Amino acid sequence: MPIVQKKFSLLYSAFFAIFALFGTSITIVGATLPKILADFRWDYGTAGLVMAAGAIGYFLSTYMAGRVFGPLGPRVSIAIGLVLDTVGLALFAAGPSPLLNLIMYFAVGLGQGFIEVTINWSVLRMESGAEGNAGRAMSLMHGSFAIGAVVGPFILGWLISANLPWVALYRGIAVLFGLLLVSVAILPLGLLGREAPIHGTSRESRRGGSKNRAVPDAPSRHPAYWIGFVALLLYVGVELGISNWSAEFFVSVFGASAATGSFMVSLFWTGLLAGRFGIPVLARKVSQQKILIAISILLVGSSSLLALLGFLGPAFRVPGYILVFFSGLGCSSIYPIVVSIVGETFPKAQAKAVSFASTGGGLGSFAFPYLMSVIAGGLGIRFGFAAYAVFAVASLLACRALIAASTRERA
Secondary structure (H helix, E strand, O other), X not given: OOOOOHHHHHHHHHHHHHHHHHHHHHHHHHHHHHHHHHHHOOOHHHHHHHHHHHHHHHHHHHHHHHHXXXXXXXXXXXXXXXXXXXXXXXXXXXXXXXXHHHHHHHHHHHHHHHHHHHHHHHHHHHHOOOOOOOOHHHHHHHHHHHHHHHHHHHHHHHHHHOOOOOOHHHHHHHHHHHHHHHHHOOOOHHHHOOOOOOOOOOHHHHOOOHHHOOOOOOXXXXXXXXXXXXXXXXXXXXXXXXXXXXXXHHHHXXXXXXXXXXXXXXXXXXXXXXXXXXHHHHOOOOOHHHHHHHXXXXXXXXXXXXXXXXXXXXXXXXXXXXXHHHHHHHHOOHHHHHHHHHHHHOOOOHHHHHHHHHHHHHHHHHHHHHHHHHHHHHHXXXXXXXXHHHHHHHHHHHHHHHHHHHHHHHO
16 A cells, blocks of 8 residues: 555655755764864854754744745745755854854754654645555654664764765755755645635634534644643653763763764664654554554653663663663654644644644753753763653653543544
8 A cells, every 4th residue: 555645656755855864964963073072172062052053943943834834835835944954054064163053053953844844744635645544654754854864974974984074964965955955846746735724713613513613723722732742842852862862871871982882872763763664564554543652651661771770780781772772663653643643633724733743842852952961960861861761751641641632622
């Protein structure tokens, strides 16, 4: 059974390539951080501000995109994202100026938000006509993000080992974004239609009645709208927390080498990549709600055990490797399934509802790393990972609440 209808095949493939490049653009700054610190003579505080600028840009643009998506349409919205990412990556790391790099990475974050909202909305539209495939197209699309997240650091390692300039990766990605921007002009985006204008709830709607429910007109009046925001806030915080801190966790707690610590990041994303491609294929007859709860439980179990092993000491390093992989597997489908549930709950206000949920993820992307640094600095990194296990439990509860709220509102 095809993932999307045949008429959407070209469009889905183009978005797959854009999302893969999006994944690369997310991970390369962290991967090049040692070179940036050495070549530009930045301290940790400066580097942190620059990276935070990208997260803030993403947070703001996911919120804005949902408000302007209706009048702009998908072609203009994704073009805005591609232009911002092309310019930002073409000029990022052009020199050591912290201010210039902060502005450029903020622009990259803004572009990423527009891309995220447009592609999520578009895939929801493609899925609506593919019977029996609800959620599969979204999961596979987000799998392309994981491909980019793995491939980018790998290419960077090759450039460094070959003594080639590391900034070439930024320029290469900018060129690819530019080429994809040109392709947007000829993509059959008209097949997706347009987002209907969102009007305020009428007097008749406020009186009640199934015919005048306010779900399409005012999604903010309903719990699923807010629970989706909270679910992605918690999930993205846990995902980025484990990804960004697992290398240091294994070096400082288990006594691993720096090279082994770096491998932990790849191992985490390998688990996430395996889940995003494997789950939609192997569990195609299982409902998205059941998958969401199952992988959320897996994330709780693996992250909790990983935090526990940190207190037991270096003798448990090898089981820690396994748990990092399963943590990535547990993270794999939470984001795309939450987006699918939110989009299906508000079919006439998908852009607004999906962008607001993504805004929660954007907030988690810069709030949780800061929180982790505070906990790790005050109590130690072991307690930081224990905190992520607690947040994973909260994410599970939020996902369960989202399923219940969505079921009630669609009944």
